[in-house]
Amino acid sequence: MSNMTTSLYNIRLLDELAEKKTIIHNIHPLIKVLTTVLYLIIIVSFNKYELSELLPLIFYPIIVIALADLPLMILLKRMLIAFPLLIGIGLFNPLFDRSTMVELPWMQLSGGWVSFLSILLKGVLTILAALVLIATTGITRIAAVLGMLRVPRIFILQLLLTYRYISVLVEEVGRTVRAYALRSRREKGISFSDWGPLIGHLLLRTIERAQRVYHSMCCRGFTGAYHTGSVSRVRTGDVFYFAGWGIYFMVVRFINIPATLGSLITGVVR
């Protein structure tokens, strides 16, 4: 039940955040999608032993989160949900890859630990990028971008309807499960004999709901298209935004900024 409440809270929060009016929210959605895609490609193109090289990429989410007035702690909390998988698979790296790679005066670090940390950092950056995109753009404008990219209408419609009805159905399923839990013995979930009738009834109600939805859509003049509203044209500022981040990502990809900075500092100290 708690995960259903969390899901509903999460969807509503991201919906509300997407309606803010900040400099980032005002950027054309297509530009934000393209910037995010470029950012993700750059991140995953780093090899598994490149750890310090990745660090300057953290400027992107930090600057966008700050400019878009997004709640950092909530985004970080969301991000942690994906971590068990990354840790689960990444933790095998230190076990299988034990050769020394980083040598510091007080410790040595194996290649496995470096690649493990690299996976975690990539996880942080990629998850933050996706969350930042949806929190500053919203599903409707993302759907409008998909339309611009000539994604078939039926898929966009499917995506938006699924999204719209998630809140309704999660609430309904949540109520049903709560009612079941209150009337059953202390069990860890729905007991085997009730799987069919409980979920089956929910499914039948869902199908009937779909018919009612269709009838109400017809009453409102549904012609097979879901209107996502008009999206303004790409402005010069939007192009500069994309170009600026694009150049920065390329610089980070080709120049190891932390190593250069570190050499400079350690050189001066010596």
Add this chain to the structure above:
Amino acid sequence: MHMADALISPVVGGAMWAVTAGVAAYSVKKIGNDLDEQKIPLMGVAGAFVFAAQMINFAIPATGSSGHIGGGLLLAILLGPYAGFLAMASILTIQALFFADGGLLALGCNIFNLGFYPCFVAYPLVYRLITRRGYSQRRIFTGAMLAALIGLQFGSLSVVLETFFSGKSELPFGTFVMLMQPIHLAIGVVEGLVTAAVVGFVWQARPEIIKRTTSGETLGSISIKKVLAALAIAAMMTGGIFSWFASAHPDGLEWSMYNASGKEELAAPGGIYHTLAALQERLAFFPDYSLKNQQETNTFAVGTNESWPTVNAGTSLAGLVGGVMTLMLAVITGCCIYMFKRRHKTSGV
């Protein structure tokens, strides 16, 4: 089973995006021809239903633990393979965007692993085959159970292959398979039991729902030949292209060159060649493979150790200091923007 961006390489992510987009485009084309408008809300609401149903914990008898469903097979049974695949794709897209459940670059992998196999392999080749002579509780149970098991085994094997070819994890292929397949056998049993229970119940209560969608009258039937062709393409992409990229040994051209000239590559002039080679190395979308395989020594020799980046205490320290400085600068930049915006707001009021 949702793959994250951090675990895949651009080539694997891009190739799986291309394959998935192809399957989605084909599905759209197939259902676009014979889909009546009434089915559109059903697809959307059924997708939302499966999303919600994924959160229900099912108590597993005699184990004390609980499991949940993926729902790909259930969607295929309710909507048909094409609409089921699109519904699954939209669920996974929403999960990637809103719940950090699987990455955006890994979305192609996730839709393929969790949508393609149940809708285009398990449903037509197993479930429909078993139930084609008519429905009974036993046939529904056998069909759903076997289809769920086979669909999940394919899906988890796909995860292993995609992770392996991406080269981010050091997990050996065999160990990873031995970890993933048995776990997904157990998950498949739960998926099969829940799907069979739900479909069996709906068939008893409203048989026309199950008959209509599985008969393929409204949402199109599926050609086994086309499924096999799609699988062959996917297998060629994974087995052929990826392993060519990933191979620690030389490819056919290099092998024949080695036999002909005694060298893997012909000597190249300096200047622009080295500049371009350095650029290509930087841009390589399979860096993990290039890193370990960049050997000056002869790769044909059996037992040759893979090259290793130079360990240098000075470089390590400079990297650490620089890294900490970069992080500090990033945090300071963020704080400055926050402070500036707050001051701007206060002065505005």
